[in-house]
Amino acid sequence: MLLVPALLFPVIAPGCTRPDAPSAVAPPAPLETVARASPPPDAAPPALPAVAAKRDGQPRDISFDDIKLPLEKGDPFTPDILPAAVKALQQQRVRIRGYILPSFQQRGITQFVLVRDNMECCFGPGALLHDCVVVRMLPGRSADFSIRPVAVTGTFRLEELKGPDGKHLAVYAIDGDEVK
Numbered sequence: 001m002l003l004v005p006a007l008l009f010p011v012i013a014p015g016c017t018r019p020d021a022p023s024a025v026a027p028p029a030p031l032e033t034v035a036r037a038s039p040p041p042d043a044a045p046p047a048l049p050a051v052a053a054k055r056d057g058q059p060r061d062i063s064f065d066d067i068k069l070p071l072e073k074g075d076p077f078t079p080d081i082l083p084a085a086v087k088a089l090q091q092q093r094v095r096i097r098g099y100i101l102p103s104f105q106q107r108g109i110t111q112f113v114l115v116r117d118n119m120e121c122c123f124g125p126g127a128l129l130h131d132c133v134v135v136r137m138l139p140g141r142s143a144d145f146s147i148r149p150v151a152v153t154g155t156f157r158l159e160e161l162k163g164p165d166g167k168h169l170a171v172y173a174i175d176g177d178e179v180k
Helices: 006-012
Strands: 060-062 093-100 111-115 132-137 150-162 168-179
Touching: 093 168, 132 150
Parallel strands: 060 093, 132 168
Antiparallel strands: 093 111, 093 150, 111 132, 150 168
16 A cells, blocks of 8 residues: 555545536547447447557647546445546556645645646535546656646556545556646
């Protein structure tokens, strides 16, 4: 089990509990998908499309909607619920927009939680697991706090982060190389 820095405990407090609540972050361009042949008429419904890797070294633009899990607030997380499109992002270079969860540090931040919204939501506390990403900046890199949305670029990872009670605080992480 990973040790949880005190900085990460606020993850369970911010955000909206309503999955249909609008996000203040403008969604980036949609993900490119792998081309597939048309399924036969009697085939089962198609699975979520896999994300094609970019060949030019540029990060893939994703949004919090792209990493959404089929969970309701309070449901336990198990790795088997991860959609194929999310699994395909593992170890991929991505860029995602969101808000830096406030902490006491304003400059030179090397670890923070990126959240879907800016906590001005009126629907109460309790973010869903897919509404936050733990960002750990690469050595020599850092970020400065902003009340405006930021774009984080880095390598996407699946990483279960649990609190002292054994409950999941986050399941996504990014090894960040840039925050704009």
